Amino acid sequence: MQIRSSTRSRPVVLVTGGAGFIGAHICECLLVRDCDVICADNFYTGNIDNIAHLLGNPRFEVARHDVNFPLYVEVDAIFNLACPASPVHYQRDPVQTTKTSVQGAIHMLGLAKRTGAPILQASTSEVYGDPTVHPQTEDYGGNVDVTGFRACYDEGKRCAETLFFDYHRQHGIEIKVARIFNTYGPRMHPGDGRVVSNFIMQALQNQPITLYGNGDQSRSFCYVDDMVEGLLALMETPAAVTGPINIGNPVECTIRDLAQRIIALTGSASSIEYRPLPAQDPVRRCPDIGRAERELGWAPRTDLDDGLVRTIAYFRDQLATAATMRSV
Template sequence: MTTAKKILVTGGAGFLGSHLCERLLGDGHAVWCMDDFSTGLEKNIAHFQALPGFRLLRHDVTQPLDVEVDEIYNLACPASPVHYQADPLRTLRTSVIGAMNLLELARKCGAFILQASTSEVYGDPSVHPQPESYWGNVNPIGVRACYDEGKRCAETLFFDYRRQHGVRTKVVRLFNTYGPRMRPDDGRVVSNFIVQALSGADLTVYGAGAQTRSFCYVDDLVEALVRTMATPDEVAGPINLGNPDEFTILELAQKVLAQTGSSARISHHTLPGDDPRQRQPDIALARQLLGGWEPRIDLDAGLRKTIAYFRAEGTG
């Protein structure tokens, strides 16, 4: 039987955060969902706000917080280029000052704290697939640096708080995740293609579409997060979490067109700055540490669920 805990999820009204809150509530825990709604949406959490054990905190993670909790999942940061590049200084404050505030809270409460880092810490990788031992190839002054370097700095903070103050930290690096509750305007490739296909607009492919990504369905990712939090104290990470199946962007576009039945065409555009050419996680460590965890929902099945969500939302 699971022992009920008090759990704080920052960024809890976002795409991934809302799925995590829902899972934790379903497991019988008390969940404090914290969000400033800069990118999170009320509708993502509307269907479980009335559940026992749920509490919404409207709060900016860059401001200190004083609550008593057992566990903290830090998902607070704009995660798509459109949103994190809109206000790069705010993105940096959220990643760095936000991490410090939550680490201080964890230190005070004696709570476990998990940092949702990102595959973007690897930059445009020269090692493929990317293992946790790879230090990355990041442009520290580019247009994506506010996110890439903000997340890298947050990882540094987590390991220094662990070494200096004994805070019980865990760091995971999330690769492309998709599913229901993605914002239609977030600029991520899966949501972009689905929205464009359903509305009959040309699908925007940058370059020839030969760059690769690996797409993990949200339910698989949430399962990995929960399993990571349950690992022994000595497991600090970083741990790659994602689906190792690799696809070109052009292949993804063709799958979306086929599943939506859209007559839209593919339109090629100039590659944006610092866009990674390859992205594929090495998840050997996750398999080893997370009780045989493995992504179970393949891209075709995940796209069907995600397209159905956008159709139900009236997209197109």
């Protein structure tokens, strides 16, 4: 890890949303890279089980904290991942979602300003809305409905990006902005409403797989290990590299194909059940990762089937554990 501390033997890194799906993987990787890690999470969507295996590590600290309030710690780098990231969760309290994106960014940027720490913002492909350009490049302005059901997340993240670049220009803060595309893997929340977790949970229980629309809509799925490598690579770049940079897998897959793959890989007896497409659900989503390849030397390496096999194994274990707990 290239993060350095001028006053401590090891760098101290803050990960907000550190008990979440991606955040927990980042915490784990930072510890392997000999950093001291502060995981800050209010556990609204984060899960203590995601970081339970790290709790005995003397270089790992958990702070139950909401980024809507300032956090006073001494750190050498900040990964800002705090925000509900799936429609089920961010639409549950849309006002709070917007506040978390905007106020959370302000508070973490204020911390970066005070400590001189570089700060990475976990932005999202949702800033592109329902794109009219394929694949999406970082200079595409997006097609977002600012009054729609998804706007609390889309516009919250867009405003956070604005704040990051204004703090960079006005205060000289070292920033990194990553636009994260669909990510999957172990530690996903089983009830987050995302297509991969939904399909796997339904398939493992031989329930009908609910496919919204006709299944021709497409996504590109990035395995979490590849995503974390990309985010760490971005944080390690020189100060002149600010982003925004797309981090995702450029291989598109239709939702129907994903359902069929998961049925086959689980050996499930599930049928496919078609339902109306939710309002404002993007038809296509695929990153252009040319900038990430050039500036980070990064590209995803995990084949979709390989990643799905590992993710299925994780959810199978989760279901087995839950069944054991119910029988006790």
